[in-house]
Amino acid sequence: MSYLYYPGCSLKSTGRAFEESMLAVFRALDIPLRELDDWNCCGATAYMSVSELKAFALCARNFALAEAQNGDDDRADIVVPCAACYLGLNKAKRYLDEHPDIRRLVDDALAAGGLSYHDHTFIRHPLDVLVNDFDPDKIRTSVVRPLAGLKVACYYGCQIVRPYADFDEQHDPQTMDKLMRLMGAEVVDWPLKTRCCGGSLTGTVQEVGQQLSYILLREAKRRGADVIATACPLCQFNLECYQKQIGRRFGNGASIPVAYFTQLMGLALGRSDRELGMQRLFVPLGFKPPVKEVVGGEHVSA
Amino acid sequence: MEKWQGWRKMRYEADLDHDFASEIASIPGGEQLYSCIQCGTCSGMCPLSQHMDYTPRQLIAMIRAGLKGEVLSSYTTWLCASCYSCTVECPKEIKLTDIMYAAKRLAIREKVYPKRFPIPVLAEEFFRCVESHGRNSEIWVLLKLFLRTNPLKMFKMMGLGFKLWRTGRISPKRERIERRGELKAVLKALEKEHMVKGREELAGAGEVGS
């Protein structure tokens, strides 16, 4: 099975390390992935506050492109790492499906651009693909440097599991936990897995947004986590990049490494720090997984 | 505590907008509005309600009562981070997040959102950027945002900006798609005056007040 890859704007800038590490992980597991040609913004949150209809059209264009690029395959699976994009595209797909009025307008609009959408597109999050499409043993056997002794707080954020929790349990999601355990890490039990990190408020109304991030950081530390694993560029940015300001605002006890779950997986799969964009982290992970076995140079090229 | 400014809490029927509720209920996702039992689950779930001028539950009550002015000029909708906690837990399956969006769109269209409040401004800038380039370039959007709301903030953020630049997480380069003409054509087709004949009656779909 081959997948198309929709980066979304953030994975090309603040979330670059997510893109780098996810591609590395997919390479390590030989999962073919092709970037969607000329993809456009998903019309998430901010855009949708101005025009929902156009937001849907933006998504629909991506669907049309995907189906075109996929040729006559009966389904185009788009892997969407960014939570906001994942939700935006998913929502558009559903609304186009459930509201014929919207569908008609959007179809007309696509036609105006010489495009068409045939409901063959499926929106998949990397967590979904890695856990539900692949044999865990195959992944386990690819682990060359188990994350032994690393305590991870798995943070899913909101928009991956809500409101469309179709690939994981909504209140207590498990896919990332599974992956982290497969990597040999220890998953700490914490109740804030899906609590909001503040979203774009951390930048706009900082005193409000950053407090939400603070709650997460502090609780993760309390539960004895060494690192918070995230699955969303905005969550990662909020939880990591504002730690200084958060410390100043709400007192310390809030400094903890925040990495993408794909970065942690990459480490276990023996990819190099550079390949995984570790150097882009503000708060260094400060953990080196011990080598499990002697492996060919191309594995531990770090 | 705000000091008393001689306001009156009395609401005369004549002051209320009795079509407001049905206007909101008519948007996709607004269907369930009328079944609200005011249980407050939404407000309790909401991680931001503590910072809102009206809790989500109150907002629903105000929409149904027709307090259009207060709803559209409130901070509540803009503080919604769309985490969908309310939507998934509402016992009556009211899609509050979608209703918040609907209110935001109305507020922007009618230019009644709180002035100099960064969130709606961000929304507008983000929208413009994507309209013309097909993608979002964070740095430019943020620049515009600070200029329009609080230029001083820019200096506050410089340290962070520098660090992001050093770690290669932002660049001044404009992100844009190849076939911008194609995208423009698509988006234009959704503006009423350019709509395919006979579609005007659908123009309401997915848009409040458009």
Place this chain on the structure above:
Amino acid sequence: MSAPENKTNGTPRVGVYVCHCGINISARVDITAAVEFARTLPYVTVATEYKFMCSDPGQEMIQEDIRSGKIDRAVVASCSPLMHEATFRRAITAGGGNPFLFQMANIREHVSWVTLDKAAGTEKAKALIAAAVERVRLHQPLTRTSVPVNPDVLIVGGGIAGIHAALTIADAGRKVYLVEREPTIGGHMAKFDKTFPTLDCSACILTPKMSAVRAHPNITLWTYSEVSGVDGFVGNFKVTVKRKPRYVDEELCVGCYECIDACVYKKARVSDEFNVGLSKRKPIYIPFPQATPLVAVIDPAHCSEIKTGKCKKPCVDACERGAINFDQKDEFKEIEVGAIIIATGFKTFDAARIHRYGYGRFDNVYTSLEVERLVNAAGPTGGEVTLSNGDKPKSVAIIHCVGSRDNRTNKYCSRVCCMYSLKLAHLIKERTEAEVYNFYIDMRTPGKGYEEFYDRLLQDNVHFIRGRVAEVSDWAMIPEEEGKLVIRAEDTLVGAVRRIPVDMVVLSVGLEAQADADDVRRLFNISCSREGWYLERHPKLAPVSTFTDGVFLAGACQGPKDIPDSVAQAGAAAAEALILVDRGKVELEPNTAYVNEELCSGCRTCVGLCPYGAVGFNDGKETATVNGALCKGCGTCVAACPSGALQQNLFTDEQILNEIKGVISYV
């Protein structure tokens, strides 16, 4: 086809009576137009209207027209025949006519209540009236046959409803079979400590009734038993009851507990159903000290003798009366009864389904039923309300509507939770002096003395917060919350979200239909509502009857109910059953099948079809035969008859074909 020569004297004279039903019908049907139309129909000699045809004056109109010879048969266009057919048939009989020369046109349930446009409603009403007229003119005068009623009554379920119904009927001198699935009767009420709003001790009012059941000469009590088969019909049901083996002889056991003390399992290890898992019992046990019958029972899933066959069986030696008997097998009892009362009760909502309330994740989150046992002096803690670590709670939150009023679980209000939550609030405060917080959506206290009880709690300064709890969590925002369960909810009356740290959380779970409600429904051939509650024949006028004659409902199996309502309904069901059995006979609807021997080709197509064996074959005459006593009037054989020799009274081919013609060819 041409109208046949009619067998009543002269040509049929049809009277059509259109009912306004207040404005229920007239709002959507132009009554005058309908009457005018009826006048134009063949054989119609009288067509008129009235506000309420079912009222005495309305019925009198029909009777008068019969007496004066204006009509010999009638069509009433009003509500559903399931509602008033019996009423009007009686009226016609009283007027000297034959009750079966009558047909109803359902222009309320099927027209005025479901049609928005009055013009369209009027047209549809006309069509239905035409159909009724076309049909009724072919009706034959019929007489009912009646069959004797077996005077005994079966009651399924030994909760308070079943117990009360059993005692009522038994006291009236009728024989009752009371069948209970559990080893003891008593149901949920036996688990409660106090009852609202009077706070009288549940056991004190229930256990006397339980022993009365045991002692009553007219009651045969079969616990640990289930109905496995039901056959027959009103007045003459044949029921099979499966008695599960208790491995203890009910006649010999005196409930002395010796066997239990002697059991090889010195420590009790099995989760105790009666204490909803809050305590342990042994494989051989007596559910609780007032269990009725007070007889030990062995749970085969855990008894080592039954599992391995290698037990020393000290229980056997311990029993002086030799009551223990491992050879017991399922025993099937065949009984015949005239009436059946179903009182199978409810189950409570599974709190674990609502993840955010933490049931099963946090030690000190309990369901209301568990707390009923905790506050019960005879319960696992002897009436002490304690936390998992044995301490007394200093603060307790009671969350209402758990699983109720929620589209994702149960849409309905469970009706008893507000009151029992108030009761528990009172008892908890009484036992622990803790701060008690009630979180409610709407406080529902309709009932005698209920609002007064609420007021009393308000006086007791129990806290009431109007808001549905969003989450029960274990992470602290401030030092005061450390190590506590934190309730997050909007105080909707203040308009602010509150975080309240508590030691203990009580989930007021709603009521649900029994898990096997659907199987039981099939067994007794009755209907369920969407939610699985048994469907009463009419929500107002036949609240304890079902669509199956002779089968009645009592208690919460029909919908959430508190004890007073369950008992009242049980009394009503008992009365209905008594009316039936005391009448001594049931008149059968004469809609049975019959054979026209001249036409019967003897093809035997019909013979195999009848599920009741009513259709036989006369080898001498080479024709099919129908035993009217066995025939239930489904008409399946009639539809199958290739030669039209089989017909069904009230549903002959002609009558139906005429009805079809009438419903389609006039309007």
Place this chain on the structure above:
Amino acid sequence: MSETGSANDTFEPRIVAFFCNWCTYTAADLAGTARMSYAPNVRVVRIMCSGRLDPQFVLTALRQGADGVLIGGCHPGDCHYQAGNYKARRRFTLLQRYLEEMGIEPERVRLEWIAASEGDKVQRVINDMTATVRRLGPLHLEPDIIRQIDAMPAPEPEPAPVAQGGTHE
């Protein structure tokens, strides 16, 4: 045949329904008490059990001018008379073949299981059926088809039944 496909918005189809007394007829009553409004095009004939449905009833309805026929019975396993609805289903399948031979669109005749509690299903099915038949347009039976139907063995004039069950005076 009939003007298939020709979407006909002004055409008001007339549909005859045969509802069994215990489930579907009761459900229709429930829809009434719950005030669930639906299309006025369906007119109900009550039979005790869907097992009583003689295929001839359906043909006669169409012959008499109905544009469609709806049959409602208890869900499989719920029949008040144990198995009448299974018999109905068997006859319905045969009938469907016969209708096709006669060139009558099968959608015009529909069998639905509707339980006593499913008032909302009555509403849904009736609206849906009305829309379907409206789309199909009025039913026109060719003369030879009409001859076929009329040729079917019509029951003889009612004879006096033997005195069993219900007896005649």
